[in-house]
Amino acid sequence: MTSVTVIDHPLVQHKLTIMRKKETSTAGFRRLLREISTLLCYEVTRDLELTMETIETPMQQIQAPVLEGKKLVFASILRAGNGLLEGMLELVPSARVSHVGVYRDHETLEAVEYYFKAPENMAERLVIVVDPMLATGNSSIAAIDKLKERGAVNLRFLCLLAAPEGIANFHAVHPDVPIFTASIDSHLNEKGYIMPGLGDAGDRMYGTK
Numbered sequence: 001m002t003s004v005t006v007i008d009h010p011l012v013q014h015k016l017t018i019m020r021k022k023e024t025s026t027a028g029f030r031r032l033l034r035e036i037s038t039l040l041c042y043e044v045t046r047d048l049e050l051t052m053e054t055i056e057t058p059m060q061q062i063q064a065p066v067l068e069g070k071k072l073v074f075a076s077i078l079r080a081g082n083g084l085l086e087g088m089l090e091l092v093p094s095a096r097v098s099h100v101g102v103y104r105d106h107e108t109l110e111a112v113e114y115y116f117k118a119p120e121n122m123a124e125r126l127v128i129v130v131d132p133m134l135a136t137g138n139s140s141i142a143a144i145d146k147l148k149e150r151g152a153v154n155l156r157f158l159c160l161l162a163a164p165e166g167i168a169n170f171h172a173v174h175p176d177v178p179i180f181t182a183s184i185d186s187h188l189n190e191k192g193y194i195m196p197g198l199g200d201a202g203d204r205m206y207g208t209k
């Protein structure tokens, strides 16, 4: 069973409420997204493994904890995933970044990859896949398919809002990938939008229609 963690930190919930408001401007939405993504990143990395390293403070030599293993990968699902990267990279500046672009072919209904870049040694890295909205789950499922095809085995999925339908679809295909979200909303509407949601995340962060 996919584990789903709702990040209920008061600062996350407060910022999310402002982001949901229809009167929040593009600039405000973008600023809040950067802030909230830093907080979400803090939570999604809470249990990273540490190892001890010998260092010297100005006073003495000690054993001190540092992150273990290969650098993390933040994998952004284009285009809205990019909105989460800035805040996350502020917290983990050494993280590697992958970009995954997929669209659904209207005739075959298959997910078609139009862009893919990822660092080497994906199998040895924790890959945190980011997209603000887990709606139907189709694009996140397809993006994770592509990341797994390139060797990723240790993945987490981070979003702002998730719909129950999306969580169920995601779970059916990738039960090994834990989901972290700031909210599980009520349902999807007939056009595939999350209700009550916040509208189209990409349009709201980039000021497009």
Ligand code: URA
Pocket (backbone or CB within 6 Å): 080, 133, 135, 192, 193, 194, 195, 197, 198, 199, 200, 201, 202
């Ligand atoms: N993508 C969005 O940006 N918003 C939704 O509500 C659903 C998918």
